[in-house]
Amino acid sequence: GENVEQHPSTLSVQEGDSAVIKCTYSDSASNYFPWYKQELGKRPQLIIDIRSNVGEKKDQRIAVTLNKTAKHFSLHITETQPEDSAVYFCAATFSGSARQLTFGSGTQLTVLP
Amino acid sequence: KAGVTQTPRYLIKTRGQQVTLSCSPISGHRSVSWYQQTPGQGLQFLFEYFSETQRNKGNFPGRFSGRQFSNSRSEMNVSTLELGDSALYLCASSQKETQYFGPGTRLLVL
Numbered sequence: 723g724e725n726v727e728q729h730p731s732t733l734s735v736q737e738g739d740s741a742v743i744k745c746t747y748s749d750s751a752s753n754y755f756p757w758y759k760q761e762l763g764k765r766p767q768l769i770i771d772i773r774s775n776v777g778e779k780k781d782q783r784i785a786v787t788l789n790k791t792a793k794h795f796s797l798h799i800t801e802t803q804p805e806d807s808a809v810y811f812c813a814a815t816f817s818g819s820a821r822q823l824t825f826g827s828g829t830q831l832t833v834l835p
Numbered sequence: 836k837a838g839v840t841q842t843p844r845y846l847i848k849t850r851g852q853q854v855t856l857s858c859s860p861i862s863g864h865r866s867v868s869w870y871q872q873t874p875g876q877g878l879q880f881l882f883e884y885f886s887e888t889q890r891n892k893g894n895f896p897g898r899f900s901g902r903q904f905s906n907s908r909s910e911m912n913v914s915t916l917e918l919g920d921s922a923l924y925l926c927a928s929s930q931k932e933t934q935y936f937g938p939g940t941r942l943l944v945l
Contacts (some may be wrong), residue, residue, distance in 0.1 A: 729937045765925065765936040766878070773932075811878060821866050821929055822891045825878040 724749050724816040728826025735802050736834050743829045745812035747812040754815040755795050756823070757786060761808045769810075770797070802833045836862050839937035841929050847943045853914040860907050860920045860928030866890075867899060867909035868934060874924040881924075884909050916944045 725748040735741050757770035760772075772779045772786045772795065779786050783802075788795040799806055809830050813823040840859045848854050860867050869881040880893040884903035901911040907928075913920055921944045929936035 735866075753839070756933070758936075765938045768933060768935065771933060775874055813878075815932065819883075819891050820884075820932055821934065822880050822884050822893070823870075823934060824880065827877050 723812075724824045726812060726814050726824050726826045728812050728829060730829060731827065732830045732832070734832045734834060736767075737802060737804060739802055741797075741799045741802055741806070741831055741833075743810055743812065743831070744794060745795045745796070745814075745826050746792075747814045747824075748793070749814070749816040750790075750793060752793075752814045752816055754820070755786070756813050757797050758811045758813065759808045760811065760828075763815060766811060799831075804833050804835050807831055807833045839926060839935055841924075841926055841937040841940050842905060843940060844938065845941050845943075847945065848914055848916050849945050850918060852890050853912060854916060855910055855912045856924055856926075856942075857930075858909045858911075858937055860909070860926075861935060864928035864930050864935075865907050865908065866929045867903060868927045868929070869909070869911050870925045870927065872925055872939070873893075873921075878925075881911065913942075914941035918944050920944050 728745045753774035758766035759769045760766045783800045785798040809828045811828050812826040842857045866885045868883040872878050883891045887903045898914045903909045923939045925939045927936045
């Protein structure tokens, strides 16, 4: 079935350093890949998304890259700040289900001051 | 625009009972999806409703059901509750692909 694998499960970085989270997906027909940030006790919030016809997208300190051939996509956060500490989830939609998101298992990012 | 709202925010039930959760989407959004979030299984898709019709359904037993009203508000129902149904239930509304989540309903089954 459809599957999204996410690595690493935990990530600690020093403030100001970069953080990279990687996801792979199983369905080559997937065409939409959002990233969500979830702080403790809060709802998941969309931080960036990318569609399959785009290889890279950037929004200030956050960027996402997509490699359709290898079926993986990555989240890059530069100049990390303590408020970036949260759980990050990648997700993908699979063929025939435009609004059925399959999520990765999440990455707990801790930014150390 | 107001965001996605869910009621109630917290619920405590006992095994065997049933529960109904409510979700009001962002104004103008016609799609509502429901997800279950647990520490062990993560975020899992339950079902999606669009214009009062169920469009997709995840791999959950028939005890989990839902519906959508003409104003796009949605409810989900869980019958014969089990301990394993304890979770955060999130709904998300969308116009196209982008989904915006509500704050969730935290259900505890005792």
